[in-house]
Amino acid sequence: MSRLSLFPDLDAPPGPRIDEAALRAEVRDFVARATRDGLIRPGRQTWTTFSREFSRACAAQGYIGMTWPRRFGGHERDPFERYVVCEELLAAGAPQGAHWIADRQSGPQILRNGTAALQAEVLPRIAAGDCTIGIGMSEPDSGSDLSSIRSRAEPVAGGYRVTGRKIWTTNAQHADYVIALVRTAPRGEDRYAGLSQLVVPMRSEGITVRPLRDLRGEEELNEITFDAAFVPQANLLGAEGDGWRLVNEELAFERSGPDRILSSFGLLAMLVHAVGPMPDRLAAAEIGRLAARLDATRALSLAINRRLAAGLPTGALAPMMKDLGTEFEQEVPEVARRLLDLRPSETGSEIEGALATAILGAPSFSLRGGTREILRGIIARELGLR
């Protein structure tokens, strides 16, 4: 069994040294202005909500590409500073869909594995809030079983031609690029071999995008069809055949952040406000139970991010955190609807609307970024089962 212990912890990395209070105050100022300007609508948006205007405002504040090198438009700040900004914006329910994926995982992926030409082309645009990137992993016949994908890239002069279909890509209709996992060699004995990641420019011939309306009535998810779409050679990440390793590297960053804890936080904050300063015993106990859970989950997320920043192994901690964090996110509306004497309504008051948004969005929390069942399988393997 190889289980990573956070207590007692023999190699705990040192805590961050930043002026956390000042940074939080600065972000809250920014949030207050954005709310006044109508860019943030509390409780009715999520971090996947697309708003180019809000992303540009974030970029102007220096809140995108915070840890990246300055030569790519980054700000060379401490990873914990980025963490603080992220959780403040998430807690405020800010619409970060135009830059979130690019800032969280695609940009760092290009920074680690992209060619110099690709880095120069894409990273400064992301940091400016002008570039949206989509994730091209799942396909109509390949959901959790990613190794079974059929999209393929054929080598041609100067690059590749990509043919196939990708699905569940958030904000693909607005995306400038999609990082697609494709077959560059036919499937053989090792089903994880022969896969590669390509950064596909979306404004090119042979690409069609079909939005899919979700339970909330939002058109954020999409299906993409590639019909011999051209991708320049410089847009290959790593080497041909690195795809599986790169996908997994990317997912470690996708599974340990505050976005896996705070998706329904806006509703919880409204619930506490609605209950008032003198809660009855039931309300106090239930809110306290959620507060304890949130504090503990946040502690785990912080510990993982500190380890990632220090280059220490994280074992199965990231899938554990995502499994438990999304359980918390899904529980919030269930507690709220028991404690408050109101009905969820998409056209109702602020809190009725927030309750409706949380209930209708909740099923996706434990699907996106790897289903709960896939995560538990990964954890079990780390524990030495299977």
Place this chain on the structure above:
Amino acid sequence: MSETARLLDDTLDRLLSRRLADPQARADAGLPARLVAEIEDSGLPLLLRPEAAGGFGGRIADAAVLAWRAGWHAAPVPVVEMLLAPLAEHDGPVRLLQGQPPVGPQAAGAAALVVGPEGLAPAGGLSAFMPLSRREGARAGASGVPRDPALAGRILRWGALLTAAEMIGVMARVLEISLDYANTRSQFGRPLGRFQAVQHRMAQAAGELALTEAALALALADEDRPGGPDGLHWRAAKAQAGTAATRIATSAHQVMGAIGFTEDHVLGLYTRRLWDARDDWGRQADCEEALGRRACADPRGLWSHLVDQPLQEETV
């Protein structure tokens, strides 16, 4: 972990391994008293006493490692009370009974103190109390005038942190026992650990443990915060330890099947301790209710309550 803590942990580990290696050792009714004496002789309970008073001047985070170790061995000793008692010594040795409702290890010999929100008070009207873990205990009413509320507050808080640490040690061992069983016990021609339903149960249990470890580490770090600790993290760590204890004990018993439900197997030693510890030094329900009341009463709103410096320092 400090060098002192590492040395003391090593000493405690060797002592407990030696005394508890024989499966029959625990059947001896005299074992707990002998273990307590031996641990006291080794000087371990002096860890938290200031150096000026002849102690090691250790930090609460160091003491938590010892509590963890005792939990890992399911040592039948009141490790939390032993570590904390030197803090409350006044005219001589004391034994501590945790407040509301006051329950604790049998207060034989030394003066017994009840630790409650109003302060430390001499214990009155001791009555025998047998917890699930069958370690001799006592219940008491406070008598006399409470003194030193600040010290009582620190003892209550540290009691919760040390109990959470002990629980993490117990849970780490329970997880190990059940993983080992899942990998060796075969049914339908394959080890239990190959069944997806079992894998997912164990994965969830391991997640609960990681969550509790992270919560405790955060709460221990908060003890060093300039201006003193917040009332949030220690209660959250204790409440989370309670949630995890319930889920991990349930999972372990489910995976171990009927054998784990018998006294022929060691699992019960650990789960009995877990079920008790949920309500030792900060009942889970009290911690959760207090967290809820504090969050609702904070005029700054929930987010600020959770991530900013506290408005007022905690007295308890």
